[in-house]
Amino acid sequence: MKTYFDCIPCLVRQALELARFVSEEEGLQEKVLREALRLVGEMDLRQSPPEMAQKIHRLLRFLTGVNDPYAEVKTKFNILALQLYPELKKKIADRDDPLAAAVRLAIAGNIIDFGVGFAVEQSDVTRTIKDALAASLDEAAIADFKQTVRQARKILYIGDNAGEIVFDKLLIEQLPHQKITFVVKGGPVINDATMEDAIETGMNELVEVIENGSDAPGTILEDCSDNFRRLFADADLIIAKGQGNYETLSDIEKNIFFLVKVKCPVIARDLGCKVGEMILRKSKVHNDIVDLVEEAK
Numbered sequence: 001m002k003t004y005f006d007c008i009p010c011l012v013r014q015a016l017e018l019a020r021f022v023s024e025e026e027g028l029q030e031k032v033l034r035e036a037l038r039l040v041g042e043m044d045l046r047q048s049p050p051e052m053a054q055k056i057h058r059l060l061r062f063l064t065g066v067n068d069p070y071a072e073v074k075t076k077f078n079i080l081a082l083q084l085y086p087e088l089k090k091k092i093a094d095r096d097d098p099l100a101a102a103v104r105l106a107i108a109g110n111i112i113d114f115g116v117g118f119a120v121e122q123s124d125v126t127r128t129i130k131d132a133l134a135a136s137l138d139e140a141a142i143a144d145f146k147q148t149v150r151q152a153r154k155i156l157y158i159g160d161n162a163g164e165i166v167f168d169k170l171l172i173e174q175l176p177h178q179k180i181t182f183v184v185k186g187g188p189v190i191n192d193a194t195m196e197d198a199i200e201t202g203m204n205e206l207v208e209v210i211e212n213g214s215d216a217p218g219t220i221l222e223d224c225s226d227n228f229r230r231l232f233a234d235a236d237l238i239i240a241k242g243q244g245n246y247e248t249l250s251d252i253e254k255n256i257f258f259l260v261k262v263k264c265p266v267i268a269r270d271l272g273c274k275v276g277e278m279i280l281r282k283s284k285v286h287n288d289i290v291d292l293v294e295e296a297k
Contacts, residue, residue, distance in 0.1 A: 045061025077163025
């Protein structure tokens with residue numbers, strides 16, 4: 001997905017919010033903001049928003065000298081999610097369709113996203129969980145997801161944020177574990193999950209966990225490690241969480257299911273939905289290719 005004009009203020013806001021989060025020194029905040037504006041002024045709008053966000057966050061880490069500004073926040077939400085985990089697991093078990101319930105909760109966990117602002121609180125998470133279990137979700141998409149999972153030989157599950165990773169565990173527990181490899185970032189960016197978060201939440205005890213070799217807030221394939229790209233190519237099903245992964249993978253010719261809590265008008269417009277909706281959507285690129293093959297038969 002390309003970068004739209006409406007993405008630019010969001011990128012600048014991220015830079016300023018993070019500078020204020022890390023330091024109260026106005027001189028440093030001004031320097032960060034000016035350098036971020038310079039980078040945005042030079043950006044190629046044909047690239048996806050996470051490609052520019054990666055540059056801005058690298059700049060922020062360099063100027064502030066803080067390698068992982070969100071470390072404390074990530075641990076806070078890992079702990080919160082783990083506290084909620086037993087109750088959520090029971091809610092799934094009590095449902096007529098546990099897998100569908102787990103999909104809903106996995107999407108609900110995507111609310112823990114500090115890329116769209118620092119205002120996420122515990123009350124937001126608990127309210128989103130309650131709404132998720134009652135909200136409508138595309139039943140045809142769920143049925144397609146179930147069938148695709150059954151048919152898949154190798155599944156690559158690309159995670160998004162710390163805290164949210166516990167909600168991913170709830171879904172993975174409803175899926176064939178032996179088929180799944182879970183993916184975290186290769187380095188800290190915003191509150192995205194890294195290997196430390198996978199270990200802290202016990203994800204590594206459930207399935208194999210790998211790093212993608214990149215510190216972008218999405219999945220920029222050319223920036224990822226050879227090992228990740230090989231696994232990506234070999235997988236016959238990709239499960240991709242969050243807006244950053246949608247922005248970077250929605251144009252890729254691959255069998256991808258996107259699980260997203262839509263928090264941005266640009267993403268909502270691209271998906272044809274409203275801000276706040278929960279989305280389970282198969283890659284349109286893949287569907288278009290399948291349709292062409294079927295027409296050729």
